[in-house]
Amino acid sequence: MSEYAISIASNMGMIAFVALSAYVVLVVGEISFGQQAYFGIGAYVSGMATAMWGWPFGFALVLGSCVAAIAAFAVGALTLRLRGLYFAIATLCFAEMIRLGLNSIHVQVEIDGEPVGPDGAEGFGDIRWMFEHDVTTLEYMFIIYALLGAVLVVLLLVERSNLGAVIRMIGQDPLLARSQGIDVGTCKLLVIVFSGMIAGLGGCLYAHFATYIEPNVFNVMLGVHALAYGLIGGLGTALGPIIGVVLDIGFLEGVRAIQGYRMIAFGGLVAILLIIMPRGILDEVRIHHIKRWLRRQ
Amino acid sequence: MLEVRDLVTVYGAIEALKGVTLSAKQGEITCILGPNGAGKTTLMYSIAGILKPRSGSVSVNGREITGSSAPYALACGIALVPENRLVFPSMSVEENLRAGAFRRLRGDRSAVLEDIDKAYVRFPSLKRRRDQAAGTLSGGEQQMLAVARAMMSRPNILMMDEPSLGLAPLVVSEVFSIISQLNKEGVSILLVEQNAHKALQIASHVYLLDQGRVAFSGTPGDIGEDDIIQRAYLGSKAA
Numbered sequence: 001m002s003e004y005a006i007s008i009a010s011n012m013g014m015i016a017f018v019a020l021s022a023y024v025v026l027v028v029g030e031i032s033f034g035q036q037a038y039f040g041i042g043a044y045v046s047g048m049a050t051a052m053w054g055w056p057f058g059f060a061l062v063l064g065s066c067v068a069a070i071a072a073f074a075v076g077a078l079t080l081r082l083r084g085l086y087f088a089i090a091t092l093c094f095a096e097m098i099r100l101g102l103n104s105i106h107v108q109v110e111i112d113g114e115p116v117g118p119d120g121a122e123g124f125g126d127i128r129w130m131f132e133h134d135v136t137t138l139e140y141m142f143i144i145y146a147l148l149g150a151v152l153v154v155l156l157l158v159e160r161s162n163l164g165a166v167i168r169m170i171g172q173d174p175l176l177a178r179s180q181g182i183d184v185g186t187c188k189l190l191v192i193v194f195s196g197m198i199a200g201l202g203g204c205l206y207a208h209f210a211t212y213i214e215p216n217v218f219n220v221m222l223g224v225h226a227l228a229y230g231l232i233g234g235l236g237t238a239l240g241p242i243i244g245v246v247l248d249i250g251f252l253e254g255v256r257a258i259q260g261y262r263m264i265a266f267g268g269l270v271a272i273l274l275i276i277m278p279r280g281i282l283d284e285v286r287i288h289h290i291k292r293w294l295r296r297q
Numbered sequence: 298m299l300e301v302r303d304l305v306t307v308y309g310a311i312e313a314l315k316g317v318t319l320s321a322k323q324g325e326i327t328c329i330l331g332p333n334g335a336g337k338t339t340l341m342y343s344i345a346g347i348l349k350p351r352s353g354s355v356s357v358n359g360r361e362i363t364g365s366s367a368p369y370a371l372a373c374g375i376a377l378v379p380e381n382r383l384v385f386p387s388m389s390v391e392e393n394l395r396a397g398a399f400r401r402l403r404g405d406r407s408a409v410l411e412d413i414d415k416a417y418v419r420f421p422s423l424k425r426r427r428d429q430a431a432g433t434l435s436g437g438e439q440q441m442l443a444v445a446r447a448m449m450s451r452p453n454i455l456m457m458d459e460p461s462l463g464l465a466p467l468v469v470s471e472v473f474s475i476i477s478q479l480n481k482e483g484v485s486i487l488l489v490e491q492n493a494h495k496a497l498q499i500a501s502h503v504y505l506l507d508q509g510r511v512a513f514s515g516t517p518g519d520i521g522e523d524d525i526i527q528r529a530y531l532g533s534k535a536a
Contacts, residue, residue: 045474048354085313133426160401166399168388169385169388172386176379176382176384176385178347179347179367179371179400180371180375180396180397180400180450181368181399181400182367182368182445183368283387285430288389288428
């Protein structure tokens with residue numbers, strides 16, 4: 001595999017985490033424009049853990065995703081009563097708060113005579129875990145995909161379970177779900193926390209892949225893309241957002257000939273799909289048909 | 298028996314229920330009539346634990362459930378078929394039925410499957426469409442599905458909010474005959490209706506709700522004799 005192919009594939013894998021985290025919130029019936037913040041929190045926290053405090057990579061991953069999950073819990077608890085547009089605005093505001101907050105955070109320690117740590121808008125460099133431990137980009141790509149696979153398996157298992165049915169019920173009609181005796185608030189909060197955790201994990205991986213991060217990486221366009229991936233690929237299964245990521249990054253960005261036109265093609269794709277397939281390629285109805293067809297085979 | 302005493306429910310500054318007292322006796326069909334904005338739906342939501350009342354009490358067979366959560370109300374045997382939002386549209390008919398019993402699925406799965414089979418016996422048209430997305434059913438079939446799903450929780454009291462809304466007259470008659478049938482099998486019914494004529498035919502007790510208060514309580518026969526009620530709320534002298 002060429003370095004270029006590895007970097008495209010790794011990018012797809014890492015962005016897929018944000019896409020999945022936006023997807024689970026979409027499934028529970030809300031639109032979040034703030035999933036990039038959890039990605040950013042995961043990136044910064046895990047980067048600090050390995051680069052500044054010398055933590056092992058595994059612990060940094062756990063810490064980064066847990067801090068992101070805690071942030072998601074706080075946001076979820078505060079926005080639980082908000083619906084639709086208001087929820088979307090609240091999450092956007094939160095994400096911008098985090099991004100601007102990162103712009104003014106200066107926490108550095110001296111390591112080998114060099115200052116290491118987040119330096120506001122100057123960013124946070126020298127997250128050198130990969131070099132220090134002789135991890136090749138190819139090996140790192142396998143780490144990304146192993147973790148992504150694990151998250152996907154969990155999501156697919158949840159989707160088959162009672163909890164998955166409950167989450168879809170809330171997404172379709174929260175009031176009707178409540179009259180079936182479902183604790184809508186707790187379930188929503190659970191989903192939001194889980195979404196923060198997934199995005200945070202992706203952020204951890206991103207920080208150690210890029211070795212340099214800055215607050216502007218985690219701007220709202222990342223969150224918008226994450227939403228779009230679910231809406232393109234389909235909201236009927238966790239594989240939907242993956243399809244969205246592959247289409248956008250794998251195809252539009254990966255194929256060099258059309259690279260310059262990526263945003264134009266992507267915008268057009270979103271617009272067309274929203275008209276002809278409002279809930280994406282693999283929406284609930286299509287998934288239902290596929291399952292029935294598989295059962296007959 | 299469901300008892301509601303001095304129930305007050307507010308939306309911000311607006312008092313939708315201003316102290317409602319009524320009861321639904323075991324094994325009867327109790328009907329609540331009233332114009333738009335009378336508080337009928339608010340009353341149902343308050344009983345089902347979806348809205349929290351400000352004051353007053355709700356009890357089932359002597360057990361206090363005021364202001365409890367929706368899951369608790371359901372566990373106490375109260376099932377609600379909300380108005381106009383009948384089914385989970387992109388879930389299949391069978392998934393909708395399972396949704397009605399999801400609290401029981403973990404415990405006795407086989408009993409739930411039995412109940413689904415019973416629902417199919419009662420509503421053969423649902424069986425033919427078991428794999429179809431519920432949103433593609435006709436209005437009447439969706440109402441049937443909503444009733445069947447509510448029955449999946451094995452309720453003592455079935456609360457139905459305007460089941461005849463938007464249905465063809467023939468289908469309305471079918472819905473009402475199903476309500477009577479369920480009642481004969483021992484389920485108490487609390488019915489909110491605008492279709493007073495139909496509702497009075499099957500009700501054993503009638504309440505008239507107006508602007509958050511009970512304006513009349515009696516049997517359908519009593520209403521027939523009350524000239525003022527007839528003219529003010531029911532439009533014509535039907536009896």
